[in-house]
Amino acid sequence: MATGDKKDKKPLWLLIEEKILEIGGQGISDENLEASVQQMAAALDESGYNVSRLGGNLLKLRWAVDDMRKVGRPLLQDFNAAIAALTLEDAADPYAAATRLLDDLEPTWPKLKSPECRPDVVKIVEQTKLDLLVAKAKALPDDKGIRLLLAEEVPADVIISSLEITKEILDKVKADIKAERAERARVAKLLEAAKDKPDQEKVKHLIQNNVAEDLILEMAGVDQGVIDDAKQAMEEELKEKQRLAEEEAARQKAAAEGPALADIPAGEMLEYIESIREIMEFSDVEKEIRVMCEQSSIPKSLVDIAVSDPDKLDELEKKAEG
Numbered sequence: 233m234a235t236g237d238k239k240d241k242k243p244l245w246l247l248i249e250e251k252i253l254e255i256g257g258q259g260i261s262d263e264n265l266e267a268s269v270q271q272m273a274a275a276l277d278e279s280g281y282n283v284s285r286l287g288g289n290l291l292k293l294r295w296a297v298d299d300m301r302k303v304g305r306p307l308l309q310d311f312n313a314a315i316a317a318l319t320l321e322d323a324a325d326p327y328a329a330a331t332r333l334l335d336d337l338e339p340t341w342p343k344l345k346s347p348e349c350r351p352d353v354v355k356i357v358e359q360t361k362l363d364l365l366v367a368k369a370k371a372l373p374d375d376k377g378i379r380l381l382l383a384e385e386v387p388a389d390v391i392i393s394s395l396e397i398t399k400e401i402l403d404k405v406k407a408d409i410k411a412e413r414a415e416r417a418r419v420a421k422l423l424e425a426a427k428d429k430p431d432q433e434k435v436k437h438l439i440q441n442n443v444a445e446d447l448i449l450e451m452a453g454v455d456q457g458v459i460d461d462a463k464q465a466m467e468e469e470l471k472e473k474q475r476l477a478e479e480e481a482a483r484q485k486a487a488a489e490g491p492a493l494a495d496i497p498a499g500e501m502l503e504y505i506e507s508i509r510e511i512m513e514f515s516d517v518e519k520e521i522r523v524m525c526e527q528s529s530i531p532k533s534l535v536d537i538a539v540s541d542p543d544k545l546d547e548l549e550k551k552a553e554g
Contacts, residue, residue: 243352244281244289245343248296251275253306260297269297299343307341315360320368323361330354362386366394378405419443419451435462490531493548501552504530505545508538 242250251272252260260268273284273293283289300306314333323329330353334345344353365384369377381391382405392402419438426437431454438448445459490496496504511524518539525535537544 241280243348244276244283244292245296245349246352247276247279247281248272248293249306249308249311252296252300253308256306260301265297269294272297299341303340307344310337310340311344315356318357318360318364320361320364323357323364326354326358326361329361330357333357362390369395375401375405375408378402379409382406382409415447416451419447423451431458432462432465435459436466439463439466488526488532490529490533493531493533493537496531496534498552498554501534501548504534505549505552508534508545512538512542 255268255272269290270284273290276283276289276293277285281289283293296307314337318329318333322332330350334350334353337344343349365381365386369380371377372380377395378391378397378401381395386394388399388402391397392399422438422441422443423434426434429437431452434452435448435454435458438452439459439462448454448459449456507528507530508521508525511521511528514524515521521539522535525538526532534548537548
């Protein structure tokens with residue numbers, strides 16, 4: 233991927249073609265041909281190349297002008313049109329795109345395939361791909377543009393400058409992507425563990441392990457209906473578990489409270505009453521009485537009477553004695 237640094241010095245052949253395009257075919261007629269060449273040579277001298285006083289470079293300028301006059305239009309007119317026509321899909325592989333472009337232009341401009349020009353054409357196609365990527369990234373919502381450029385391995389400094397974001401924003405997106413990859417790896421292991429199960433069981437396994445729905449849809453390869461069915465089945469299972477838990481809690485509570493008064497055998501009644509009286513000799517505080525009675529496994533129905541109407545214990549005792 234190109235770095236996007238446009239500050240590098242342009243090659244001489246490209247500067248020559250830019251000057252020819254600037255003047256245009258009409259500006260280089262037979263009458264002013266030499267004057268135009270000298271004018272362009274002087275301008276190129278200012279670009280850092282010695283053209284007007286270096287024979288080889290001046291020859292390159294003259295040859296380029298001759299080519300333009302033969303064709304009837306500047307080389308860059310065709311070249312720029314070909315570059316402008318490139319789509320992101322066309323430029324996906326810059327080297328292949330450059331080869332296709334050069335093949336198309338070769339009948340008219342064979343010099344573009346020369347060792348002098350070809351590497352520069354590849355760089356221009358690379359920069360075009362980068363420009364197209366940045367344009368696409370800028371049109372994407374949220375952080376999708378940043379993700380696109382990261383996926384294309386665009387350098388961080390280019391992403392920051394092109395999208396006008398801070399390093400902190402870029403670092404956060406990178407951290408998010410790292411976390412997402414870790415989550416995908418976790419989900420992959422969960423799916424591997426459930427690979428032999430039906431789809432609904434796989435989905436239940438993922439939901440129980442806190443996997444997001446969008447990731448389930450993507451990685452488990454199921455539709456929303458399977459997820460909905462799995463959720464409903466889980467709700468029914470949860471309701472059944474809750475019902476069983478409530479029944480068990482009620483059973484345990486009943487077991488802890490002991491039998492109702494009417495269900496206590498006479499012999500046990502007398503023993504419980506005696507134990508209660510002994511406890512009440514130690515304390516007359518209801519909370520303490522209840523705790524000690526519970527520790528002695530005395531039925532709650534009898535303890536309630538002892539703390540609310542202790543005189544009734546005599547009545548129950550007489551009835552138990554027959």
